[in-house]
Amino acid sequence: NNWQIVTTASYVPQMTVSNDRLSTIMDTSDEWIRTRTGIRRRHISQGENTADLATQVGQRLLAKAHWAPTSLDLIIIATMSPDSYTPSTAAIVQGFLGATAARAFDVSAACSGFVYALDIASRFIGSECHRVMVIGSEVLSKITNWQDRTTAVLFGDGAGGVLIETDPEPHLLGQHLATFGDRGNQLVAGQTRVNHQFPPTITDVSPFQMNGRAVYRFATHAVPISIQTALQNAGLTADQVDRFILHQANIRIIQQVARRLVQPMTKFPTNIDQYGNTSAASEPILLDECVRQGLIRRGDLVVLSGFGGGLTVGTMIIKY
Numbered sequence: 438n439n440w441q442i443v444t445t446a447s448y449v450p451q452m453t454v455s456n457d458r459l460s461t462i463m464d465t466s467d468e469w470i471r472t473r474t475g476i477r478r479r480h481i482s483q484g485e486n487t488a489d490l491a492t493q494v495g496q497r498l499l500a501k502a503h504w505a506p507t508s509l510d511l512i513i514i515a516t517m518s519p520d521s522y523t524p525s526t527a528a529i530v531q532g533f534l535g536a537t538a539a540r541a542f543d544v545s546a547a548c549s550g551f552v553y554a555l556d557i558a559s560r561f562i563g564s565e566c567h568r569v570m571v572i573g574s575e576v577l578s579k580i581t582n583w584q585d586r587t588t589a590v591l592f593g594d595g596a597g598g599v600l601i602e603t604d605p606e607p608h609l610l611g612q613h614l615a616t617f618g619d620r621g622n623q624l625v626a627g628q629t630r631v632n633h634q635f636p637p638t639i640t641d642v643s644p645f646q647m648n649g650r651a652v653y654r655f656a657t658h659a660v661p662i663s664i665q666t667a668l669q670n671a672g673l674t675a676d677q678v679d680r681f682i683l684h685q686a687n688i689r690i691i692q693q694v695a696r697r698l699v700q701p702m703t704k705f706p707t708n709i710d711q712y713g714n715t716s717a718a719s720e721p722i723l724l725d726e727c728v729r730q731g732l733i734r735r736g737d738l739v740v741l742s743g744f745g746g747g748l749t750v751g752t753m754i755i756k757y
């Protein structure tokens with residue numbers, strides 16, 4: 438069933454942490470972080486959890502679309518840093534917003550989460566489900582080991598999302614989702630352990646652990662293939678795309694993907710310098726900024742592509 442993105446919104450915690458400030462708590466430097474990742478600062482939550490960031494986005498979305506919360510049929514939150522095992526972050530947001538008619542659940546696909554959630558929403562939308570809220574929200578600072586300079590310098594907190602509604606015109610022109618579970622151990626966070634004794638003890642949440650080189654290599658290989666496959670599904674070529682909204686994981690990966698697709702960097706807006714890697718939130722935050730800055734207009738051909746934990750990759754071709 439056809440649907441359209443009605444509006445976009447985003448929200449980041451107020452406090453920013455510069456590279457220089459990080460270099461006072463771990464052995465790193467602004468020069469290293471900026472040249473190797475493109476990151477200059479990141480927003481770090483002070484007391485706001487994942488559902489709080491998502492609720493801010495939800496309120497902004499409903500206000501921009503002039504929708505009553507009770508008109509929502511479905512809320513999906515893509516996150517790898519939920520408030521709790523239960524209730525789901527989506528259920529908490531549903532309660533905070535008073536969206537009493539909406540079913541609500543989380544999608545866990547790390548940095549591909551927003552595309553996975555949008556794909557699921559597009560399969561729900563139809564005769565009984567007209568109005569859907571899809572948000573990517575992360576507080577990665579709570580699962581980061583702030584002594585591990587290989588990961589702590591990369592991540593930030595934030596949330597972004599869209600409202601989608603049934604539409605007579607097709608706007609989802611193609612997609613490609615893939616998961617490589619045999620390589621999942623290359624990017625792990627929040628791992629639980631089951632011990633042999635009885636009663637078992639509750640384990641604390643393990644911080645990020647990443648085989649950076651392996652994930653980097655995966656991304657530079659899997660993302661161009663995913664984008665080309667989605668374009669083929671849509672009967673389109675990269676030349677026809679107006680904007681590529683890629684997961685903001687690393688500036689060099691974005692440059693590498695642009696080269697592989699033989700496309701100019703002007704088609705690849707970036708904001709990793711401001712936010713760091715916000716996992717499932719990075720695409721909707723960037724999408725919202727592009728819409729607000731007029732870099733994406735109605736009728737534009739937009740590619741959304743996320744990649745990361747799972748390992749997963751997800752690409753969607755949308756006529757905005």
Ligand SMILES: O=C(O)C1CCN(c2ccc(-c3cc(CO)ccc3Cl)cn2)CC1
Pocket residue numbers: 473474548591624648649650652653656686687690714716744745746
């Ligand atoms: O030494 C260097 O240059 C290092 C090399 C390693 N780097 C990496 C490696 C992987 C990621 C990454 C992370 C996620 C998790 O959301 C998803 C997707 C990716 Cl591709 C980000 N940076 C940083 C610079």
